[in-house]
Amino acid sequence: MSALLEVKDLKVAYGSILAVKDVSLTVNEGEIVTLIGSNGAGKSTTLRTISGLLKPKGGTITFQGQRIDGKEGHEIVAMGLCQSPEGRRIFPRMSVRENLDLGAFLRNDKEAIEADRERVLDLFPRLRERYEQKGGTMSGGEQQMLAVARAMMGAPKLLLLDEPSMGLAPVLVDMIFETIIKIREQGITILLIEQNAAAALDVADRAYVLESGRIKMSGNASDLAKDDAVTKAYLGG
Protein backbone atom coordinates (compact mmCIF):
# COMPACT_ATOMS: atom_id res chain seq x y z
CA MET A 1 0.00 0.00 0.00
CA SER A 2 1.25 3.42 -0.88
CA ALA A 3 0.22 6.76 0.52
CA LEU A 4 -2.33 8.44 -1.72
CA LEU A 5 -2.69 11.48 0.47
CA GLU A 6 -0.19 12.72 2.96
CA VAL A 7 -0.80 15.70 5.20
CA LYS A 8 2.17 16.87 7.25
CA ASP A 9 2.24 19.38 10.12
CA LEU A 10 -0.72 21.26 8.70
CA LYS A 11 -1.55 24.66 10.16
CA VAL A 12 -4.55 26.66 9.02
CA ALA A 13 -5.65 30.03 10.34
CA TYR A 14 -8.71 32.20 10.00
CA GLY A 15 -7.13 35.61 10.37
CA SER A 16 -4.92 35.29 13.40
CA ILE A 17 -6.81 32.40 14.96
CA LEU A 18 -5.29 28.99 14.33
CA ALA A 19 -8.13 26.56 13.64
CA VAL A 20 -5.83 23.71 12.71
CA LYS A 21 -2.65 23.74 14.78
CA ASP A 22 -0.89 20.52 13.94
CA VAL A 23 -2.44 17.86 11.79
CA SER A 24 -0.56 15.04 10.11
CA LEU A 25 -2.38 12.19 8.50
CA THR A 26 -1.95 9.61 5.79
CA VAL A 27 -4.51 7.95 3.57
CA ASN A 28 -3.31 4.85 1.75
CA GLU A 29 -4.76 3.61 -1.48
CA GLY A 30 -7.90 1.53 -1.00
CA GLU A 31 -8.49 2.56 2.59
CA ILE A 32 -11.37 4.18 4.36
CA VAL A 33 -9.85 6.60 6.81
CA THR A 34 -11.98 8.64 9.15
CA LEU A 35 -11.24 11.87 10.91
CA ILE A 36 -13.46 12.21 13.95
CA GLY A 37 -13.79 14.92 16.53
CA SER A 38 -16.31 17.16 18.13
CA ASN A 39 -17.85 20.27 16.69
CA GLY A 40 -15.19 22.91 16.13
CA ALA A 41 -12.25 20.55 16.39
CA GLY A 42 -11.04 21.62 12.95
CA LYS A 43 -12.28 18.72 10.85
CA SER A 44 -13.93 20.73 8.12
CA THR A 45 -11.10 23.24 8.08
CA THR A 46 -8.65 20.41 7.48
CA LEU A 47 -10.77 19.07 4.70
CA ARG A 48 -11.30 22.43 3.06
CA THR A 49 -7.58 22.99 3.08
CA ILE A 50 -6.95 19.63 1.45
CA SER A 51 -9.43 20.45 -1.31
CA GLY A 52 -7.81 23.83 -1.92
CA LEU A 53 -10.55 26.12 -0.63
CA LEU A 54 -8.33 27.38 2.16
CA LYS A 55 -4.62 28.02 2.00
CA PRO A 56 -2.52 26.51 4.78
CA LYS A 57 -0.38 28.63 7.02
CA GLY A 58 2.18 25.90 7.35
CA GLY A 59 2.83 22.27 6.52
CA THR A 60 2.44 20.31 3.34
CA ILE A 61 -0.25 18.33 1.56
CA THR A 62 0.85 15.71 -0.94
CA PHE A 63 -1.53 13.86 -3.24
CA GLN A 64 -0.21 11.09 -5.46
CA GLY A 65 3.29 12.25 -4.75
CA GLN A 66 2.57 15.84 -5.81
CA ARG A 67 2.33 18.87 -3.56
CA ILE A 68 -1.19 20.26 -3.76
CA ASP A 69 -1.14 22.92 -1.07
CA GLY A 70 -1.23 26.21 -2.93
CA LYS A 71 -2.99 24.74 -5.94
CA GLU A 72 -6.37 26.08 -7.00
CA GLY A 73 -9.48 24.07 -6.16
CA HIS A 74 -10.22 23.15 -9.76
CA GLU A 75 -6.70 21.86 -10.33
CA ILE A 76 -7.06 19.59 -7.32
CA VAL A 77 -10.41 18.29 -8.52
CA ALA A 78 -8.85 17.58 -11.89
CA MET A 79 -6.23 15.41 -10.17
CA GLY A 80 -8.96 13.15 -8.83
CA LEU A 81 -9.65 14.54 -5.39
CA CYS A 82 -13.39 15.16 -5.20
CA GLN A 83 -15.60 15.97 -2.28
CA SER A 84 -19.11 15.83 -1.01
CA PRO A 85 -19.27 19.00 1.05
CA GLU A 86 -20.64 19.58 4.49
CA GLY A 87 -24.30 20.49 4.37
CA ARG A 88 -24.57 18.71 0.99
CA ARG A 89 -24.63 21.91 -1.07
CA ILE A 90 -26.30 20.37 -4.07
CA PHE A 91 -27.49 22.81 -6.73
CA PRO A 92 -31.08 23.28 -5.61
CA ARG A 93 -32.54 24.62 -8.84
CA MET A 94 -30.96 21.99 -11.00
CA SER A 95 -32.26 18.52 -11.62
CA VAL A 96 -30.47 15.41 -10.44
CA ARG A 97 -29.21 14.97 -13.98
CA GLU A 98 -27.77 18.49 -14.13
CA ASN A 99 -26.18 18.09 -10.72
CA LEU A 100 -24.45 14.93 -11.91
CA ASP A 101 -23.37 16.69 -15.11
CA LEU A 102 -21.68 19.35 -13.03
CA GLY A 103 -19.92 16.70 -10.99
CA ALA A 104 -18.23 15.69 -14.23
CA PHE A 105 -17.55 19.31 -15.18
CA LEU A 106 -13.83 18.90 -15.78
CA ARG A 107 -14.05 15.66 -17.72
CA ASN A 108 -14.29 15.26 -21.45
CA ASP A 109 -14.32 11.49 -21.79
CA LYS A 110 -17.97 11.14 -22.76
CA GLU A 111 -18.20 7.38 -22.66
CA ALA A 112 -16.53 7.09 -19.29
CA ILE A 113 -18.84 9.79 -17.94
CA GLU A 114 -21.89 7.84 -19.10
CA ALA A 115 -20.49 4.68 -17.54
CA ASP A 116 -19.96 6.51 -14.27
CA ARG A 117 -23.46 7.92 -14.45
CA GLU A 118 -24.87 4.40 -14.67
CA ARG A 119 -22.59 3.30 -11.88
CA VAL A 120 -23.71 5.99 -9.43
CA LEU A 121 -27.35 5.54 -10.37
CA ASP A 122 -26.99 1.84 -9.61
CA LEU A 123 -25.43 2.75 -6.32
CA PHE A 124 -28.31 5.12 -5.50
CA PRO A 125 -31.41 3.74 -7.27
CA ARG A 126 -33.43 6.46 -5.56
CA LEU A 127 -31.67 9.07 -7.69
CA ARG A 128 -32.73 7.26 -10.83
CA GLU A 129 -36.35 7.64 -9.74
CA ARG A 130 -35.81 11.32 -9.08
CA TYR A 131 -33.67 11.89 -12.15
CA GLU A 132 -35.47 14.97 -13.52
CA GLN A 133 -36.52 16.36 -10.15
CA LYS A 134 -34.98 19.59 -8.89
CA GLY A 135 -32.41 18.96 -6.19
CA GLY A 136 -33.93 21.51 -3.82
CA THR A 137 -37.25 19.70 -3.75
CA MET A 138 -35.83 16.39 -2.53
CA SER A 139 -35.56 15.10 1.02
CA GLY A 140 -32.40 15.55 3.06
CA GLY A 141 -31.40 11.93 2.57
CA GLU A 142 -31.87 12.12 -1.17
CA GLN A 143 -29.87 15.32 -1.27
CA GLN A 144 -27.05 13.61 0.60
CA MET A 145 -27.11 10.73 -1.88
CA LEU A 146 -26.96 13.27 -4.68
CA ALA A 147 -24.03 15.05 -3.07
CA VAL A 148 -22.05 11.81 -2.86
CA ALA A 149 -23.10 10.73 -6.35
CA ARG A 150 -22.13 14.11 -7.75
CA ALA A 151 -18.68 13.88 -6.20
CA MET A 152 -18.27 10.41 -7.72
CA MET A 153 -19.01 11.81 -11.16
CA GLY A 154 -15.66 13.54 -10.99
CA ALA A 155 -13.95 10.13 -11.21
CA PRO A 156 -12.22 10.52 -7.86
CA LYS A 157 -9.21 8.57 -6.78
CA LEU A 158 -9.81 9.94 -3.32
CA LEU A 159 -13.30 10.83 -2.20
CA LEU A 160 -13.66 13.30 0.64
CA LEU A 161 -16.93 12.97 2.51
CA ASP A 162 -17.69 15.79 4.91
CA GLU A 163 -20.31 14.86 7.52
CA PRO A 164 -22.42 12.68 5.25
CA SER A 165 -24.68 11.62 8.13
CA MET A 166 -25.45 15.12 9.36
CA GLY A 167 -29.14 15.71 9.95
CA LEU A 168 -30.27 12.37 8.62
CA ALA A 169 -32.67 9.86 10.14
CA PRO A 170 -30.91 6.79 11.63
CA VAL A 171 -32.15 4.47 8.90
CA LEU A 172 -30.68 6.78 6.26
CA VAL A 173 -27.42 7.04 8.18
CA ASP A 174 -27.08 3.25 7.98
CA MET A 175 -27.85 3.35 4.31
CA ILE A 176 -25.23 6.04 3.63
CA PHE A 177 -22.55 4.11 5.52
CA GLU A 178 -23.39 0.89 3.69
CA THR A 179 -22.94 2.79 0.46
CA ILE A 180 -19.58 4.09 1.61
CA ILE A 181 -18.40 0.50 1.89
CA LYS A 182 -19.75 -0.24 -1.58
CA ILE A 183 -17.91 2.75 -2.98
CA ARG A 184 -14.66 1.49 -1.51
CA GLU A 185 -15.31 -1.88 -3.13
CA GLN A 186 -15.27 -0.04 -6.46
CA GLY A 187 -11.68 0.90 -5.77
CA ILE A 188 -12.17 4.43 -4.51
CA THR A 189 -10.22 5.54 -1.47
CA ILE A 190 -12.23 7.47 1.08
CA LEU A 191 -11.45 10.08 3.69
CA LEU A 192 -14.49 10.43 5.90
CA ILE A 193 -15.07 13.33 8.26
CA GLU A 194 -17.68 12.54 10.87
CA GLN A 195 -19.22 13.65 14.11
CA ASN A 196 -21.05 10.35 14.32
CA ALA A 197 -17.95 8.58 15.60
CA ALA A 198 -19.59 5.23 16.24
CA ALA A 199 -20.77 4.80 12.70
CA ALA A 200 -17.55 6.17 11.25
CA LEU A 201 -15.32 3.85 13.29
CA ASP A 202 -17.56 0.99 12.23
CA VAL A 203 -16.83 1.38 8.51
CA ALA A 204 -13.31 2.79 8.60
CA ASP A 205 -10.01 0.93 8.51
CA ARG A 206 -8.10 3.58 10.38
CA ALA A 207 -9.04 6.68 12.28
CA TYR A 208 -7.62 9.95 13.50
CA VAL A 209 -9.09 11.79 16.46
CA LEU A 210 -8.93 15.54 16.17
CA GLU A 211 -9.23 17.80 19.17
CA SER A 212 -8.81 21.59 19.19
CA GLY A 213 -6.89 21.55 15.94
CA ARG A 214 -4.48 18.73 16.84
CA ILE A 215 -4.45 15.01 16.18
CA LYS A 216 -4.96 13.50 19.64
CA MET A 217 -4.95 9.84 18.72
CA SER A 218 -4.73 7.61 15.70
CA GLY A 219 -4.79 3.94 14.94
CA ASN A 220 -6.93 1.11 13.68
CA ALA A 221 -10.59 2.03 13.79
CA SER A 222 -11.54 -1.13 15.64
CA ASP A 223 -8.90 -0.45 18.32
CA LEU A 224 -9.99 3.12 18.76
CA ALA A 225 -13.61 2.05 19.07
CA LYS A 226 -12.57 0.06 22.15
CA ASP A 227 -10.34 2.73 23.60
CA ASP A 228 -11.60 4.11 26.89
CA ALA A 229 -10.83 7.76 26.19
CA VAL A 230 -12.49 7.65 22.77
CA THR A 231 -15.49 5.80 24.13
CA LYS A 232 -15.94 8.37 26.84
CA ALA A 233 -15.50 11.41 24.66
CA TYR A 234 -17.17 10.41 21.42
CA LEU A 235 -19.18 7.24 21.79
CA GLY A 236 -21.26 8.23 24.77
CA GLY A 237 -19.84 5.38 26.85
Add this chain to the structure above:
Amino acid sequence: MMMLKRKSKDSKTPKQSASHKKWTIGFLIAAACIWTFYTYIMFRLPDSLQTIFQTWLPPTTVNEAMVWVICAIGLNIVVGYAGLLDLGFVAFWAIGGYSAGWFMSAFFRQVNVHIFAPHQTLKTPGIHVTFWAVLFIGGIICAIFGMIIGAPTLRLKSDYLALVTMGFGEIIPQVFTNGENLGGFNLSNGTKGISPVDNIGVPGKVLGPFDFSWKFAIFVLLTAVMVFVSLRLRKGRLGRAWLAIREDELAASMMGVPLMSTKLAAYAVGAFSGGVGGVAFATHVNGVFADRFNFSISIILLAMVVLGGMGNVWGVMVGALLVAWINSTGLPAFGDLVNNTFKTSINFPSYNFLLFGGVLILMMLYKREGMIPESRLKAIMHEADDTSANIGGTH
Protein backbone atom coordinates in the same frame (compact mmCIF):
# COMPACT_ATOMS: atom_id res chain seq x y z
CA MET B 1 -20.07 23.50 -27.98
CA MET B 2 -19.72 19.78 -28.54
CA MET B 3 -21.62 19.38 -25.32
CA LEU B 4 -24.79 20.54 -27.01
CA LYS B 5 -25.31 17.29 -28.78
CA ARG B 6 -24.80 15.05 -25.80
CA LYS B 7 -27.28 12.22 -25.90
CA SER B 8 -27.90 12.04 -22.21
CA LYS B 9 -29.18 15.59 -22.12
CA ASP B 10 -31.94 14.97 -24.63
CA SER B 11 -34.75 14.58 -22.18
CA LYS B 12 -35.17 18.28 -21.58
CA THR B 13 -33.40 20.00 -24.40
CA PRO B 14 -36.01 19.51 -27.16
CA LYS B 15 -38.72 21.31 -25.20
CA GLN B 16 -36.45 24.24 -24.47
CA SER B 17 -35.10 24.55 -27.96
CA ALA B 18 -38.65 24.31 -29.34
CA SER B 19 -39.59 27.29 -27.19
CA HIS B 20 -36.47 29.13 -28.34
CA LYS B 21 -37.46 28.42 -31.91
CA LYS B 22 -40.93 29.84 -31.35
CA TRP B 23 -39.51 32.97 -29.78
CA THR B 24 -36.92 33.38 -32.52
CA ILE B 25 -39.56 33.16 -35.22
CA GLY B 26 -41.82 35.52 -33.29
CA PHE B 27 -38.99 38.00 -32.86
CA LEU B 28 -38.09 37.95 -36.54
CA ILE B 29 -41.69 38.27 -37.67
CA ALA B 30 -42.33 41.15 -35.28
CA ALA B 31 -39.14 42.86 -36.45
CA ALA B 32 -40.11 42.37 -40.11
CA CYS B 33 -43.60 43.77 -39.49
CA ILE B 34 -42.26 46.82 -37.69
CA TRP B 35 -39.71 47.42 -40.43
CA THR B 36 -42.28 47.08 -43.20
CA PHE B 37 -44.65 49.35 -41.35
CA TYR B 38 -42.20 52.18 -40.86
CA THR B 39 -40.62 51.83 -44.30
CA TYR B 40 -43.66 51.44 -46.53
CA ILE B 41 -46.92 51.92 -44.68
CA MET B 42 -46.60 54.69 -42.15
CA PHE B 43 -46.12 57.61 -44.56
CA ARG B 44 -49.09 56.47 -46.61
CA LEU B 45 -51.45 56.64 -43.66
CA PRO B 46 -53.77 59.63 -43.19
CA ASP B 47 -52.20 62.45 -41.19
CA SER B 48 -54.28 61.87 -38.08
CA LEU B 49 -53.11 58.26 -37.84
CA GLN B 50 -49.52 59.28 -38.51
CA THR B 51 -49.72 61.74 -35.63
CA ILE B 52 -50.90 59.01 -33.32
CA PHE B 53 -47.94 56.83 -34.24
CA GLN B 54 -45.53 59.75 -34.00
CA THR B 55 -46.85 60.43 -30.51
CA TRP B 56 -47.06 56.92 -29.15
CA LEU B 57 -44.47 54.96 -31.08
CA PRO B 58 -42.12 57.08 -33.17
CA PRO B 59 -39.42 55.20 -35.09
CA THR B 60 -36.67 56.80 -33.02
CA THR B 61 -38.17 55.25 -29.87
CA VAL B 62 -38.26 51.86 -31.51
CA ASN B 63 -34.60 52.15 -32.45
CA GLU B 64 -33.54 53.38 -29.07
CA ALA B 65 -35.42 50.51 -27.45
CA MET B 66 -33.40 48.09 -29.56
CA VAL B 67 -30.19 49.60 -28.17
CA TRP B 68 -31.52 49.03 -24.66
CA VAL B 69 -32.28 45.44 -25.61
CA ILE B 70 -28.69 44.85 -26.73
CA CYS B 71 -27.31 46.21 -23.45
CA ALA B 72 -29.88 44.40 -21.33
CA ILE B 73 -29.01 41.10 -22.95
CA GLY B 74 -25.39 41.75 -22.03
CA LEU B 75 -26.28 42.60 -18.45
CA ASN B 76 -28.41 39.47 -18.33
CA ILE B 77 -25.29 37.37 -18.82
CA VAL B 78 -23.67 38.96 -15.79
CA VAL B 79 -26.73 39.20 -13.54
CA GLY B 80 -29.05 36.53 -14.89
CA TYR B 81 -26.62 33.77 -15.82
CA ALA B 82 -23.70 34.19 -13.46
CA GLY B 83 -25.66 35.83 -10.64
CA LEU B 84 -23.21 38.73 -10.19
CA LEU B 85 -24.93 41.99 -9.33
CA ASP B 86 -23.64 44.80 -11.53
CA LEU B 87 -24.79 48.34 -10.76
CA GLY B 88 -22.39 50.09 -13.10
CA PHE B 89 -23.22 48.78 -16.52
CA VAL B 90 -23.51 52.31 -17.85
CA ALA B 91 -19.70 52.40 -17.86
CA PHE B 92 -19.61 49.91 -20.72
CA TRP B 93 -22.32 51.74 -22.58
CA ALA B 94 -20.25 54.91 -22.25
CA ILE B 95 -16.99 53.28 -23.31
CA GLY B 96 -18.77 51.79 -26.31
CA GLY B 97 -20.17 55.20 -27.15
CA TYR B 98 -16.78 56.88 -26.94
CA SER B 99 -15.28 54.13 -29.08
CA ALA B 100 -17.69 55.28 -31.76
CA GLY B 101 -16.72 58.87 -31.00
CA TRP B 102 -13.01 58.15 -31.29
CA PHE B 103 -12.99 55.86 -34.29
CA MET B 104 -15.90 57.19 -36.31
CA SER B 105 -15.56 60.95 -36.30
CA ALA B 106 -13.36 63.92 -37.08
CA PHE B 107 -12.58 64.25 -33.37
CA PHE B 108 -8.89 63.31 -33.54
CA ARG B 109 -8.01 65.98 -36.09
CA GLN B 110 -4.29 65.44 -35.62
CA VAL B 111 -4.47 62.16 -37.54
CA ASN B 112 -6.00 61.08 -40.79
CA VAL B 113 -6.99 57.44 -40.84
CA HIS B 114 -9.66 55.87 -43.03
CA ILE B 115 -10.48 52.19 -42.87
CA PHE B 116 -13.40 51.08 -45.05
CA ALA B 117 -14.99 54.38 -44.12
CA PRO B 118 -18.00 55.82 -45.98
CA HIS B 119 -16.72 57.89 -48.92
CA GLN B 120 -18.08 61.22 -47.63
CA THR B 121 -15.60 61.10 -44.78
CA LEU B 122 -12.55 60.65 -46.98
CA LYS B 123 -11.84 64.37 -47.15
CA THR B 124 -12.13 64.98 -43.42
CA PRO B 125 -9.33 64.38 -40.95
CA GLY B 126 -9.76 62.18 -37.88
CA ILE B 127 -10.11 58.44 -37.47
CA HIS B 128 -12.81 57.01 -39.68
CA VAL B 129 -13.32 53.30 -39.37
CA THR B 130 -16.35 51.53 -40.70
CA PHE B 131 -19.21 51.07 -38.22
CA TRP B 132 -19.00 47.29 -38.50
CA ALA B 133 -15.41 47.20 -37.33
CA VAL B 134 -16.06 49.76 -34.60
CA LEU B 135 -18.72 47.47 -33.17
CA PHE B 136 -15.95 44.95 -32.54
CA ILE B 137 -13.44 47.52 -31.39
CA GLY B 138 -15.91 49.00 -28.92
CA GLY B 139 -16.94 45.55 -27.76
CA ILE B 140 -13.38 44.44 -27.22
CA ILE B 141 -12.34 47.62 -25.40
CA CYS B 142 -15.31 47.09 -23.10
CA ALA B 143 -14.48 43.43 -22.59
CA ILE B 144 -10.95 44.43 -21.58
CA PHE B 145 -12.31 47.03 -19.16
CA GLY B 146 -14.74 44.42 -17.88
CA MET B 147 -11.83 42.16 -17.04
CA ILE B 148 -9.76 44.99 -15.58
CA ILE B 149 -12.54 45.92 -13.19
CA GLY B 150 -13.40 42.27 -12.63
CA ALA B 151 -9.98 40.85 -11.82
CA PRO B 152 -9.49 42.60 -8.48
CA THR B 153 -13.15 42.75 -7.47
CA LEU B 154 -14.70 39.43 -8.38
CA ARG B 155 -13.33 37.86 -5.22
CA LEU B 156 -15.75 40.06 -3.30
CA LYS B 157 -19.09 38.77 -2.12
CA SER B 158 -22.11 39.96 -4.02
CA ASP B 159 -23.06 43.09 -2.08
CA TYR B 160 -19.54 44.44 -2.04
CA LEU B 161 -19.10 43.61 -5.69
CA ALA B 162 -22.27 45.59 -6.42
CA LEU B 163 -20.80 48.60 -4.62
CA VAL B 164 -17.55 48.43 -6.55
CA THR B 165 -19.34 48.16 -9.88
CA MET B 166 -21.48 51.12 -8.88
CA GLY B 167 -18.34 53.13 -8.25
CA PHE B 168 -16.95 52.06 -11.60
CA GLY B 169 -20.18 53.16 -13.25
CA GLU B 170 -19.73 56.58 -11.66
CA ILE B 171 -16.03 56.96 -12.37
CA ILE B 172 -16.01 56.19 -16.07
CA PRO B 173 -18.64 58.80 -17.04
CA GLN B 174 -16.84 61.31 -14.78
CA VAL B 175 -13.60 60.64 -16.60
CA PHE B 176 -15.35 61.37 -19.87
CA THR B 177 -17.08 64.46 -18.51
CA ASN B 178 -13.75 65.87 -17.33
CA GLY B 179 -11.64 64.34 -20.06
CA GLU B 180 -11.17 67.51 -22.05
CA ASN B 181 -7.67 68.05 -20.83
CA LEU B 182 -5.91 65.00 -19.50
CA GLY B 183 -2.37 66.29 -19.30
CA GLY B 184 -2.94 68.27 -22.44
CA PHE B 185 -4.72 65.45 -24.22
CA ASN B 186 -8.35 65.84 -25.15
CA LEU B 187 -9.88 62.41 -24.60
CA SER B 188 -13.56 63.10 -24.70
CA ASN B 189 -14.20 66.75 -25.53
CA GLY B 190 -15.71 67.13 -22.04
CA THR B 191 -19.34 68.08 -21.69
CA LYS B 192 -19.54 69.19 -25.31
CA GLY B 193 -19.27 65.60 -26.40
CA ILE B 194 -18.23 64.28 -29.77
CA SER B 195 -20.63 64.91 -32.59
CA PRO B 196 -21.39 64.05 -35.30
CA VAL B 197 -20.24 60.47 -35.73
CA ASP B 198 -19.88 58.90 -39.16
CA ASN B 199 -22.83 57.42 -40.92
CA ILE B 200 -23.20 53.70 -41.24
CA GLY B 201 -22.08 52.28 -44.53
CA VAL B 202 -23.97 49.32 -45.91
CA PRO B 203 -23.33 47.71 -49.27
CA GLY B 204 -24.22 50.23 -51.94
CA LYS B 205 -25.49 52.90 -49.57
CA VAL B 206 -24.53 55.22 -46.77
CA LEU B 207 -27.21 55.72 -44.16
CA GLY B 208 -28.13 59.25 -43.20
CA PRO B 209 -28.99 60.18 -39.63
CA PHE B 210 -32.69 59.82 -40.42
CA ASP B 211 -32.63 56.42 -42.09
CA PHE B 212 -34.56 54.98 -39.19
CA SER B 213 -35.76 51.81 -40.81
CA TRP B 214 -32.30 50.85 -42.06
CA LYS B 215 -30.86 51.44 -38.64
CA PHE B 216 -33.69 49.48 -37.16
CA ALA B 217 -32.80 46.54 -39.38
CA ILE B 218 -29.16 46.80 -38.29
CA PHE B 219 -30.09 46.96 -34.60
CA VAL B 220 -32.34 43.95 -35.05
CA LEU B 221 -29.44 42.11 -36.63
CA LEU B 222 -27.16 43.03 -33.72
CA THR B 223 -29.81 41.95 -31.23
CA ALA B 224 -30.25 38.66 -33.06
CA VAL B 225 -26.51 38.01 -32.89
CA MET B 226 -26.44 38.82 -29.17
CA VAL B 227 -29.40 36.53 -28.52
CA PHE B 228 -27.79 33.75 -30.51
CA VAL B 229 -24.50 34.09 -28.67
CA SER B 230 -26.31 34.24 -25.32
CA LEU B 231 -28.26 31.09 -26.01
CA ARG B 232 -25.27 29.18 -27.31
CA LEU B 233 -23.13 30.14 -24.34
CA ARG B 234 -25.95 29.33 -21.97
CA LYS B 235 -26.23 25.78 -23.26
CA GLY B 236 -22.52 25.10 -23.42
CA ARG B 237 -19.95 24.34 -20.81
CA LEU B 238 -19.45 27.97 -19.85
CA GLY B 239 -23.18 28.43 -19.38
CA ARG B 240 -23.36 25.48 -17.02
CA ALA B 241 -20.45 26.87 -15.06
CA TRP B 242 -22.22 30.25 -14.77
CA LEU B 243 -25.39 28.62 -13.54
CA ALA B 244 -23.46 26.56 -11.03
CA ILE B 245 -21.82 29.71 -9.67
CA ARG B 246 -25.19 31.44 -9.50
CA GLU B 247 -26.62 28.53 -7.55
CA ASP B 248 -23.79 27.93 -5.13
CA GLU B 249 -20.34 29.33 -5.65
CA LEU B 250 -18.60 27.12 -3.14
CA ALA B 251 -20.17 23.95 -4.46
CA ALA B 252 -19.31 25.01 -7.99
CA SER B 253 -15.65 25.37 -7.08
CA MET B 254 -15.75 21.94 -5.47
CA MET B 255 -16.95 20.54 -8.79
CA GLY B 256 -13.86 22.02 -10.39
CA VAL B 257 -15.43 25.16 -11.87
CA PRO B 258 -12.60 27.71 -12.01
CA LEU B 259 -14.33 30.61 -10.28
CA MET B 260 -12.22 33.53 -11.39
CA SER B 261 -12.00 32.78 -15.08
CA THR B 262 -15.65 31.81 -15.28
CA LYS B 263 -16.77 35.03 -13.63
CA LEU B 264 -14.37 37.06 -15.72
CA ALA B 265 -15.82 35.48 -18.83
CA ALA B 266 -19.30 36.58 -17.76
CA TYR B 267 -18.02 40.12 -17.22
CA ALA B 268 -16.19 40.18 -20.52
CA VAL B 269 -19.09 38.87 -22.60
CA GLY B 270 -21.56 41.15 -20.84
CA ALA B 271 -19.28 44.15 -21.29
CA PHE B 272 -18.76 43.32 -24.96
CA SER B 273 -22.49 43.47 -25.43
CA GLY B 274 -22.62 46.79 -23.59
CA GLY B 275 -19.92 48.11 -25.92
CA VAL B 276 -21.84 47.06 -29.00
CA GLY B 277 -24.91 48.76 -27.57
CA GLY B 278 -22.87 51.88 -26.90
CA VAL B 279 -21.60 52.06 -30.47
CA ALA B 280 -25.11 51.49 -31.79
CA PHE B 281 -26.46 54.22 -29.50
CA ALA B 282 -23.82 56.69 -30.70
CA THR B 283 -24.93 56.18 -34.29
CA HIS B 284 -28.55 56.45 -33.19
CA VAL B 285 -28.15 59.87 -31.55
CA ASN B 286 -25.35 60.83 -33.93
CA GLY B 287 -22.81 61.59 -31.23
CA VAL B 288 -21.64 60.87 -27.70
CA PHE B 289 -22.47 63.17 -24.83
CA ALA B 290 -21.01 62.62 -21.40
CA ASP B 291 -24.05 63.83 -19.48
CA ARG B 292 -26.17 61.07 -20.94
CA PHE B 293 -24.28 58.39 -19.09
CA ASN B 294 -25.58 58.44 -15.57
CA PHE B 295 -26.39 56.02 -12.79
CA SER B 296 -30.03 55.82 -13.79
CA ILE B 297 -29.06 53.95 -16.95
CA SER B 298 -27.49 51.16 -14.88
CA ILE B 299 -30.60 50.98 -12.74
CA ILE B 300 -33.00 51.00 -15.67
CA LEU B 301 -31.01 48.21 -17.32
CA LEU B 302 -31.16 46.21 -14.15
CA ALA B 303 -34.88 46.84 -13.90
CA MET B 304 -35.28 45.56 -17.46
CA VAL B 305 -33.48 42.34 -16.62
CA VAL B 306 -35.36 41.79 -13.37
CA LEU B 307 -38.78 42.73 -14.72
CA GLY B 308 -38.35 40.72 -17.87
CA GLY B 309 -37.12 37.57 -16.18
CA MET B 310 -33.56 37.13 -15.03
CA GLY B 311 -31.73 34.53 -17.05
CA ASN B 312 -34.29 34.33 -19.84
CA VAL B 313 -33.09 36.23 -22.92
CA TRP B 314 -36.58 36.57 -24.33
CA GLY B 315 -37.99 37.81 -21.07
CA VAL B 316 -35.18 40.33 -20.81
CA MET B 317 -35.87 41.46 -24.37
CA VAL B 318 -39.57 42.01 -23.67
CA GLY B 319 -38.72 43.75 -20.40
CA ALA B 320 -36.23 46.02 -22.12
CA LEU B 321 -38.62 46.97 -24.91
CA LEU B 322 -41.39 47.72 -22.45
CA VAL B 323 -39.32 49.74 -19.99
CA ALA B 324 -37.53 51.62 -22.76
CA TRP B 325 -40.83 52.52 -24.36
CA ILE B 326 -42.44 53.65 -21.10
CA ASN B 327 -39.38 55.70 -20.25
CA SER B 328 -38.91 57.51 -23.53
CA THR B 329 -42.39 57.75 -24.99
CA GLY B 330 -45.12 55.96 -23.11
CA LEU B 331 -45.01 57.98 -19.94
CA PRO B 332 -44.63 61.45 -21.56
CA ALA B 333 -47.34 60.67 -24.11
CA PHE B 334 -49.64 59.36 -21.42
CA GLY B 335 -48.88 62.44 -19.33
CA ASP B 336 -49.79 64.77 -22.20
CA LEU B 337 -52.98 62.88 -22.75
CA VAL B 338 -53.97 63.17 -19.10
CA ASN B 339 -52.91 66.81 -18.83
CA ASN B 340 -54.82 67.80 -21.95
CA THR B 341 -57.92 65.89 -20.94
CA PHE B 342 -58.11 67.05 -17.36
CA LYS B 343 -56.42 70.42 -17.85
CA THR B 344 -53.76 69.52 -15.30
CA SER B 345 -50.04 70.14 -15.46
CA ILE B 346 -48.47 67.14 -13.84
CA ASN B 347 -44.93 66.38 -14.97
CA PHE B 348 -45.42 62.68 -15.64
CA PRO B 349 -41.95 61.80 -16.94
CA SER B 350 -40.41 63.00 -13.68
CA TYR B 351 -42.28 60.23 -11.89
CA ASN B 352 -40.67 57.47 -13.92
CA PHE B 353 -38.50 56.21 -11.07
CA LEU B 354 -41.46 56.22 -8.71
CA LEU B 355 -43.25 54.08 -11.25
CA PHE B 356 -40.34 51.68 -11.82
CA GLY B 357 -39.65 51.46 -8.11
CA GLY B 358 -43.27 50.66 -7.41
CA VAL B 359 -43.41 48.07 -10.17
CA LEU B 360 -40.20 46.45 -8.92
CA ILE B 361 -41.59 46.20 -5.39
CA LEU B 362 -44.80 44.67 -6.69
CA MET B 363 -42.83 42.22 -8.80
CA MET B 364 -40.70 41.19 -5.84
CA LEU B 365 -43.85 40.61 -3.82
CA TYR B 366 -45.92 38.72 -6.37
CA LYS B 367 -43.81 37.60 -9.30
CA ARG B 368 -40.20 37.44 -8.28
CA GLU B 369 -39.07 35.48 -11.29
CA GLY B 370 -40.07 38.23 -13.76
CA MET B 371 -42.66 38.49 -16.53
CA ILE B 372 -41.27 35.71 -18.67
CA PRO B 373 -39.24 33.68 -16.25
CA GLU B 374 -36.52 31.21 -16.84
CA SER B 375 -38.11 27.81 -16.36
CA ARG B 376 -35.88 26.70 -13.49
CA LEU B 377 -36.52 29.87 -11.51
CA LYS B 378 -40.26 29.59 -11.94
CA ALA B 379 -40.31 26.09 -10.56
CA ILE B 380 -38.37 26.88 -7.45
CA MET B 381 -39.66 30.32 -6.58
CA HIS B 382 -43.18 29.09 -6.10
CA GLU B 383 -42.33 26.14 -3.93
CA ALA B 384 -43.42 26.17 -0.32
CA ASP B 385 -41.01 27.85 2.03
CA ASP B 386 -39.85 24.67 3.71
CA THR B 387 -38.00 23.68 0.55
CA SER B 388 -35.80 26.68 0.78
CA ALA B 389 -35.02 25.60 4.31
CA ASN B 390 -33.99 22.28 2.85
CA ILE B 391 -31.73 23.96 0.36
CA GLY B 392 -29.90 25.37 3.31
CA GLY B 393 -26.40 26.65 3.01
CA THR B 394 -25.07 30.08 3.71
CA HIS B 395 -22.22 31.66 1.86
